[in-house]
Amino acid sequence: MKQHEDFFQMVYEVVRLIPKGRVTNYGAIAKYLGAARSSRMVGWAMNAAHSQKKKVPAHRVVNRNGELTGKHHFETPFQMQELLEKEGIVIIKDKIKNFNNHFWDPMKELEL
DNA sequence: TGGGTGACCATAG
C-alpha cells in the first residue's frame, strides 16, 4: 500500500479542475493539498500523469515563474506550448506572457 | 547507509 498514490490522485483531481486558458504551478497545488509533501512530489506526480486512465491536463501546470519546464516530458517538446496557445495563452521563449493574469490558485478558487 | 537526481520553491547577493 503506497501512500503517495493517493497523493497522486489528489494532484490529478486538482489539475483537472484548472479552467481552460488558466494555469497554476507545482507549489500552489502542493500547498492546497496541505504541503505535507513538497512541490517536488507534484512534479513527480505529473511525471506519471500520462499513464493515467483519466486524462490530466498537465500542460496547465508550470513552475512558479510561468516557464514550461515540463515540456520535454510530453510526446513532443512543442506539444505543451501548442496546447496552451490553443487556449489563448501567449508564450515567449518557453515562458508564459502575463502569467499573473492566467494564474489560477486552488487555494483561492476552491476555498469556500 | 549514503550519494545523486528531479516537470520545485524561497531567499540572498
Next chain:
DNA sequence: ACTATGGCCACCC
C-alpha cells in the same frame, strides 16, 4: 538577469 544555498521527499543505485 544570474549563481549559490538550503529545504523538500521519493526514487535509484
